[in-house]
Amino acid sequence: MSLFATSLAPLATLQRLLPLLWHSSRKWTLLGSLLMLLEVLFALSVLYLLKQLVDVITQQLGTEAPDNLTPVLGYVAATAIASLAYLATRAMAALAREAQGLLVADYIDGQIHARAIAADLAFYESPRYFDTLQRARESGSQRPVQVVSNLLMLTKNTLMLAAVTVLIATIDWRLLPVLLLAIIPGVMVRLVFTRHLHEWQHRRTQMERRASYLDWLITSNLHAKELRLNQLGEHLRQQYAELRRKVRGERLAITRRRTRLELLVGSLATLAFFAALGVLAWHTTTGRNSVGDLVLILLIFQRAQSLGQETIQLLGRLYEDHLYTGWLLAFLDIRPEITEPEAPIPIPDPMREGIRFEGVTFRYPGTKNAVLKDIDLSIRPGQVVALVGANGSGKTSLIKLLCRLYEPTEGRITLDGIDIRYHGVEAYRRLFSVIFQDYAHYAATVRDNIRFGDIHHPDTNDRIPAAAKNAGAAPFINTLSRAYDTPLTRMFDDGEELSIGQWQKIALARAFLHRSDVIILDEPTSALDPGAEFELFENFRERIEHRAALIISHRLSTVRMADYIYVLDRGEICETGTHAELIEKRGMYWKLFSQQAYYYREVDV
Numbered sequence: 103m104s105l106f107a108t109s110l111a112p113l114a115t116l117q118r119l120l121p122l123l124w125h126s127s128r129k130w131t132l133l134g135s136l137l138m139l140l141e142v143l144f145a146l147s148v149l150y151l152l153k154q155l156v157d158v159i160t161q162q163l164g165t166e167a168p169d170n171l172t173p174v175l176g177y178v179a180a181t182a183i184a185s186l187a188y189l190a191t192r193a194m195a196a197l198a199r200e201a202q203g204l205l206v207a208d209y210i211d212g213q214i215h216a217r218a219i220a221a222d223l224a225f226y227e228s229p230r231y232f233d234t235l236q237r238a239r240e241s242g243s244q245r246p247v248q249v250v251s252n253l254l255m256l257t258k259n260t261l262m263l264a265a266v267t268v269l270i271a272t273i274d275w276r277l278l279p280v281l282l283l284a285i286i287p288g289v290m291v292r293l294v295f296t297r298h299l300h301e302w303q304h305r306r307t308q309m310e311r312r313a314s315y316l317d318w319l320i321t322s323n324l325h326a327k328e329l330r331l332n333q334l335g336e337h338l339r340q341q342y343a344e345l346r347r348k349v350r351g352e353r354l355a356i357t358r359r360r361t362r363l364e365l366l367v368g369s370l371a372t373l374a375f376f377a378a379l380g381v382l383a384w385h386t387t388t389g390r391n392s393v394g395d396l397v398l399i400l401l402i403f404q405r406a407q408s409l410g411q412e413t414i415q416l417l418g419r420l421y422e423d424h425l426y427t428g429w430l431l432a433f434l435d436i437r438p439e440i441t442e443p444e445a446p447i448p449i450p451d452p453m454r455e456g457i458r459f460e461g462v463t464f465r466y467p468g469t470k471n472a473v474l475k476d477i478d479l480s481i482r483p484g485q486v487v488a489l490v491g492a493n494g495s496g497k498t499s500l501i502k503l504l505c506r507l508y509e510p511t512e513g514r515i516t517l518d519g520i521d522i523r524y525h526g527v528e529a530y531r532r533l534f535s536v537i538f539q540d541y542a543h544y545a546a547t548v549r550d551n552i553r554f555g556d557i558h559h560p561d562t563n564d565r566i567p568a569a570a571k572n573a574g575a576a577p578f579i580n581t582l583s584r585a586y587d588t589p590l591t592r593m594f595d596d597g598e599e600l601s602i603g604q605w606q607k608i609a610l611a612r613a614f615l616h617r618s619d620v621i622i623l624d625e626p627t628s629a630l631d632p633g634a635e636f637e638l639f640e641n642f643r644e645r646i647e648h649r650a651a652l653i654i655s656h657r658l659s660t661v662r663m664a665d666y667i668y669v670l671d672r673g674e675i676c677e678t679g680t681h682a683e684l685i686e687k688r689g690m691y692w693k694l695f696s697q698q699a700y701y702y703r704e705v706d707v
């Protein structure tokens with residue numbers, strides 16, 4: 103990118119950030135800007151009054167008997183007042199910036215959360231998501247505020263620098279090139295290295311994420327058991343240390359190169375300043391300049407130089423902010439691909455024909471192989487359907503399509519004959535209540551863990567005990583210290599931990615709570631004891647209030663009560679029918695069923 107384009111790019115970022123700031127903290131943004139202008143005004147007044155003071159004193163020094171001290175004291179008083187005003191506005195401006203920063207940071211977090219919630223599941227299940235999120239987080243929610251406060255400071259510094267430059271020019275214009283020499287090379291060094299650092303950070307996102315992952319493995323309670331028993335701790339610690347060493351080394355190499363160049367550029371500027379000072383001192387002794395000029399130059403040239411350096415830093419920071427805010431904006435630009443149709447067709451109530459897969463083929467985004475091929479399947483109202491198949495045959499993927507978490511690559515899914523893409527996404531998803539294999543364990547009360555299954559319904563709270571009873575969870579919940587109000591997990595104070603089977607019953611209660619049309623259970627009893635499983639399926643249809651159900655299970659004793667069974671093999675439906683029909687067929691289902699039944703047959707009960 104050319105230097106011109108590079109220097110204009112932050113303006114485009116600013117154009118996107120200003121509306122963001124306006125939405126999040128209108129009052130503080132305005133107040134902060136006003137206070138900053140006042141700050142500049144008072145700072146310049148102090149400089150001007152000081153110059154007047156020096157001039158008055160110099161005039162008085164020329165007179166034999168200075169008898170009127172009023173103007174001198176007047177200027178001292180005025181300078182003191184302007185200094186106090188400067189201090190007060192500076193303090194208030196800092197307060198306004200802090201308040202604005204807090205508001206904007208919370209607003210940005212809110213925006214990140216909103217995008218994360220709206221993003222397609224496909225995005226979550228790809229490394230790109232984690233990279234973009236990590237970068238957005240790294241860019242920091244303070245960045246947008248920094249851009250604006252840096253920009254305001256830059257404006258302030260530029261105004262002051264301009265005023266000081268004019269003052270210097272009135273004394274000796276030849277000092278101006280010296281000032282430029284003190285500023286321009288530094289700007290170049292900063293810009294070039296900021297870009298280097300940003301590009302390097304972009305490249306090492308995955309390395310950082312790997313390090314964070316290792317850190318999480320070492321410190322999280324989820325893996326504490328395996329880590330100890332397999333004595334993995336030291337191995338992982340070394341991997342982590344090695345990654346950090348690499349990141350540290352690369353970063354330090356960049357900083358070393360930048361420091362060398364900055365030192366060189368800074369030395370040049372200092373030499374130039376002292377050369378100019380020498381010339382001015384010589385002019386003063388020969389009477390070409392007044393002592394007032396020399397004092398003023400000593401005061402303001404240093405000021406100009408520090409202003410110049412601050413300006414360099416601000417430009418560097420502004421450019422850095424612009425680059426890193428780009429990451430944040432990239433995350434905020436994420437838009438889901440599964441979107442609402444312009445005029446969604448209302449969901450039929452009640453459902454009449456049910457849901458059908460018609461020739462559905464599916465590939466995960468960014469992958470080559472189809473995990474589901476030409477699937478025809480139907481779930482009618484009130485029907486219990488089972489899906490059976492080996493690991494990796496595509497059962498969970500089929501559920502994700504059914505719930506419209508992904509779109510089919512080919513074919514279509516219909517609800518009462520209408521393509522589900524014509525319905526509103528959220529309205530359609532509310533047809534289902536689902537327990538996935540990796541259901542959530544919320545660090546919340548038992549009540550909330552169940553309530554999250556149907557958070558929007560007004561009478562949800564009253565239905566929680568019934569859902570818990572249907573899931574077989576009520577007896578153990580009543581033995582907990584605070585029953586339904588017991589906080590779960592040991593993440594916060596007073597929390598209690600459950601067994602895996604008890605967690606599964608809570609997840610079942612969550613699925614039973616929602617009065618959905620279709621209940622989907624992916625391995626719902628994998629952790630239940632045989633008694634609990636028997637109880638659940640004994641009068642399953644009453645428990646689910648005669649709604650339709652789709653059950654995935656490797657336990658074929660569970661599956662046999664289904665009205666209809668689909669057998670999946672490597673993404674294709676290879677057999678369908680009732681339990682009796684499939685046993686008769688003597689195909690894959692029969693084989694699986696016979697294998698499971700083999701050991702039970704040996705025992706005479």
Ligand SMILES: Nc1ncnc2c1ncn2[C@@H]1O[C@H](COP(=O)(O)OP(=O)(O)OP(=O)(O)O)[C@@H](O)[C@H]1O
Nearest residue numbers: 227466469473491492493494495496497498499500
């Ligand atoms: N997010 C994903 N991205 C890419 N491929 C995936 C993803 N999730 C699953 N797969 C692939 O899809 C195939 C089917 O997986 P799926 O989880 O649907 O199988 P399953 O029948 O539910 O298996 P199991 O009985 O082990 O739960 C597998 O080969 C898996 O590698």
